[in-house]
Amino acid sequence: MGKYGEDTKLIYELQDQGGELLALRYDLTVPFARYLAMNKVNNMKRYHVAKVYRRDNPATTRGRYREFYQCDFDIAGQFDPMIPDAECLKIVHEILSDLQLGDFVIKVNDRRILNGVFAVCGVPESKFITACSTVDKLDKVPWEEVRSEMVGISFDLSLARGLDYYTGVIFEAVLLQQENEHVEELVGVGSVAGGGRYDGLVGMFDPKGRKVPCVGVSIGIERIFSILEQRLKASGEKLRTTETQVLVATPQKHLLAARLKLISELWDAGIKAEMLYKKDPKLLKQLQYCEDTGIPLAAIVGEQELADGVVKLRDVSTREEVDIPREKLVDEIRRRLEP
Secondary structure, three states, X not given: OOOOHHHHHHOOEEEOOOOOEEEOOOOOHHHHHHHHHHOOOOOEEEEEEEEEEOOOOOOHXXXXXXXXXXXXXXXXXOOOOOHHHHXXXXXXXXXXXXXXXXXXXXXXXXXXXXXXXXXXXXXXXXXXXXXXXXXXXXXXXXXXXXXXXXXXXXXXXXXXXXXXXXXXXXXXXXXOOXXXXXXXXXXXXXXXXXXXXXXXXXXXXXXXXXXXXXEEEEEOHHHHHHHHHHHHHHHOOOOOOOOOOXXXXXXXXXXXXXXXXXXXXXXXXXXXXXXXXXXXXXHHHHHHHHHHHOOOEXXXXXXXXXXXXXXXXXXXXXXXXXXXXXXXXHHHHHHHHOO
């Protein structure tokens, strides 16, 4: 409490059976700072993927949820200025580029610059954090509303990040809309990554006030997934929900044992295989399952194949079938699955 500015009201509070006041984790940064303080850690570079919770009425269509995953990357320790900060920006750039989300911009500001502007404009120091929270709404609500909160301060700094704990550089990555894409659903998705420097947070948890400078970035995994999902739907592509490479199938009844034996061989070879959990499924139903889920290959063993010591390997998309000697099946599957 008291670390998130106005967002403190979004924390889920609860009590355990003994009456101890507890809360669901709001982000991964404050627990990380607390860990450093409690364990007297002075240097650490780490990433962390975990769930966080917001007591909110979110717009799920815009990739905002009450329960969602965050991926954080942080560098803690005393280093020369701006070197770890630059690495955080580099990581955001790498991730968003590799995911091919389209054009994006990483906005950069500094809390010290903002505080300087507030001071020049006559904002008392006790109101700096409140003013930051207000400025942070510039990309969410009309300027008129922000201005009414600011009461006569006339400036336009769009990046403030309202969290109390930032002390230096702050940054946020925002996707840019592209003219040639079906992105009407993506309007107002907001930032997909954000972070900054928080040099005073560890000291708040340390009994002796020992300071450990920190800088970090948080990637909004769920928000990015919702964007990728919407783009897939818009393009008409199927969204694969399985990594299965081969479906083991049988064309006749009473061949469950043959399927189990073959799938075990594929699993032992490290191939991602599955089969329908039915004793005697119809072949058409098995092949339809491959098409529905995007499984690229079907390995079919019938009475004739067992007698001949082969497996019929079917390319699901082209529907071409070829008999492969059983001892060469694994190598042939691996060859076909190579990128």
